[in-house]
Amino acid sequence: MSETTISEARRRPVWLRLLAGLALLRESRVGMIGAGIVVFWVAVAVLAPWISPYPPNATLVPFALPGAAAPDGGVFWLGTDHIGRDILSRVIWGSRTVLIYAPLATGCAYVVGIVLGLVAGYHRGWVDEVLSRFSDLVLSFPVLVLYILIIATYGSSGLNIVLAVTFASAPAVMRIVRGLVLDIRDRDYIAAAQMRGERTSYILFVEILPNVRGPLIVDACLRLGYVIITIGVLGFLGLGLPPPDPDWGGMINETRSMTMAFPHMALFPCLAISSLVLGLNLLADGIREVLLNA
Amino acid sequence: MSRFIVKRLLFLLATMLVVSVLLFALLEISPGSVATKVLGPYSSQEQRDLWLAAHGYFDPIWLRYGRWLGHMLQGDFGESIRFKVPVAQVLWPRLANTAVLGGLVLAIMVPLALGMGMLAGMREGSRLDRGISLVSIVTTSVPEFASSVFLAALFVFWLDWLPGTSTMAEGWHWNELVLPVGVLVLYDFGYVARITRASMVEVMLRPYIRTAVLKGLPYRRVIVRHALRNALIAPFTVIMLQINWLLSGVIVVEFFFAYKGFGSLLLEASLNQDLFLIEACTMVSVAVAVGTQTLADIGYVYLNPRIRFS
Numbered sequence: 033m034s035e036t037t038i039s040e041a042r043r044r045p046v047w048l049r050l051l052a053g054l055a056l057l058r059e060s061r062v063g064m065i066g067a068g069i070v071v072f073w074v075a076v077a078v079l080a081p082w083i084s085p086y087p088p089n090a091t092l093v094p095f096a097l098p099g100a101a102a103p104d105g106g107v108f109w110l111g112t113d114h115i116g117r118d119i120l121s122r123v124i125w126g127s128r129t130v131l132i133y134a135p136l137a138t139g140c141a142y143v144v145g146i147v148l149g150l151v152a153g154y155h156r157g158w159v160d161e162v163l164s165r166f167s168d169l170v171l172s173f174p175v176l177v178l179y180i181l182i183i184a185t186y187g188s189s190g191l192n193i194v195l196a197v198t199f200a201s202a203p204a205v206m207r208i209v210r211g212l213v214l215d216i217r218d219r220d221y222i223a224a225a226q227m228r229g230e231r232t233s234y235i236l237f238v239e240i241l242p243n244v245r246g247p248l249i250v251d252a253c254l255r256l257g258y259v260i261i262t263i264g265v266l267g268f269l270g271l272g273l274p275p276p277d278p279d280w281g282g283m284i285n286e287t288r289s290m291t292m293a294f295p296h297m298a299l300f301p302c303l304a305i306s307s308l309v310l311g312l313n314l315l316a317d318g319i320r321e322v323l324l325n326a
Numbered sequence: 327m328s329r330f331i332v333k334r335l336l337f338l339l340a341t342m343l344v345v346s347v348l349l350f351a352l353l354e355i356s357p358g359s360v361a362t363k364v365l366g367p368y369s370s371q372e373q374r375d376l377w378l379a380a381h382g383y384f385d386p387i388w389l390r391y392g393r394w395l396g397h398m399l400q401g402d403f404g405e406s407i408r409f410k411v412p413v414a415q416v417l418w419p420r421l422a423n424t425a426v427l428g429g430l431v432l433a434i435m436v437p438l439a440l441g442m443g444m445l446a447g448m449r450e451g452s453r454l455d456r457g458i459s460l461v462s463i464v465t466t467s468v469p470e471f472a473s474s475v476f477l478a479a480l481f482v483f484w485l486d487w488l489p490g491t492s493t494m495a496e497g498w499h500w501n502e503l504v505l506p507v508g509v510l511v512l513y514d515f516g517y518v519a520r521i522t523r524a525s526m527v528e529v530m531l532r533p534y535i536r537t538a539v540l541k542g543l544p545y546r547r548v549i550v551r552h553a554l555r556n557a558l559i560a561p562f563t564v565i566m567l568q569i570n571w572l573l574s575g576v577i578v579v580e581f582f583f584a585y586k587g588f589g590s591l592l593l594e595a596s597l598n599q600d601l602f603l604i605e606a607c608t609m610v611s612v613a614v615a616v617g618t619q620t621l622a623d624i625g626y627v628y629l630n631p632r633i634r635f636s
Contacts, residue, residue, distance in 0.1 A: 173345075174570050174611050174614075176573070177574070177592065184599070185352060264471065265578060269577070271597075284471060284475065291475055291478050291479060291490070292483055293483075303472075306468040310463075313463055314463065
């Protein structure tokens, strides 16, 4: 790449560069399918107040099967649960819960993990040693045991879920970032920045971070999927967000004992969460494919 | 080699020790909350103080930690608050049940995943490769609780082939194990298959495989004698690490199918704030996780001649 193209690429606004990146994804069919599923759920979450047929917590007719007629002349497309709440509306509103908490938790884990990873990889020495040993320790726990321990001790709330996910995932992010930084810390352009007398924070965030973003974006997609599963599992085990607001994992927990008689109650939230995670995994696969070919 | 093993084992011990300190700090640091959990929220302050004094909770903290660790090392985990019997009496039978479940899962999942990964990686980009990759990406995207619901709806509600719970209330029924094992295999095999595939693809591109093919060896022999040996090193490590994930899956599956195993015990203990049971379960699960990781590290070095002889 010549001088001019670099500076031209720099000058284009961020959203244009983002759009150009998305256009690259068109080369991967799998990636496009994944992006489609994710965009679908984001749209559902944004449009929830307009597209959900009933209020998510309104108790209407209990035990209605999918397609049953509602008393007000409408239809319960996905049926209702044991206390008469419309499942379609709850699945729609539940997408908001998932799409707020999962990216928030993943984002926090990333901020902490990236900062620690940059510092550990760039400075080496005892800082690296301490941080690496600590992350080994956290990662040696079976993940779910760690979550259960934290949530059961400190109580379940949205904030505690975010904190628990951050605590459990940041070390993994840190390990990845650290490995990537070790790979490029001795490159010439880093040495040049050091010679110019740039501040450490400038070297870390302006020189190093943009050059490790590729693998991190792929990992972020996969990790977001894991976090969605985690939040679902916690809800499913009864350790999730407090009722009554709709949350896919919680919906499954409330109706799981009725699976043998009314499978539709747990089936649809399960389908919702599986499709969202599948979308993210396909998207990650597509991005990886594009990055490898680029 | 032996120095490496000793180093890994020392690291294992150090990890367990640090975990025990963290656990002690998390659950036992304040005697007041311990007494409340043991005696219940309606006990009086006097009762709590007497109990604490009787159990040495007013001693200095390092003495308490030493005694606590000593008891644990002897397998004396204290008494379960909910079951009213020594923790060990509840823990070991449950752990044995889970070992049966986990053993079955590994026995089915490992050959299946290695076989599929191998078939996919043998000819990269073939229709079989893409098919297997797609199946494995779909099955790993469906969380265990969701596949539990799907399989239960299909085989219990619609087809009525299998029992919906696995309590083993009337002795051992193997058909009660089908669904829990199926769910765990489904979720776990995809990842191992993908790693095996990637490793196989990489090996197939090496010059020595080309040499073997060009000197006229039958393709089957090239795969079995030459490619597999090198291709199976990475999956071995992943399978051992998978046990860590399996522990999480076991909690979900045992909870859903009401299987009386270690996972459901850990969950019950946490939900009921059954203090000493939580401590024991956590220590056991971390020991299993760190133990298998250590085995994976040692096995990796042992299997890889380039490291073994250097």
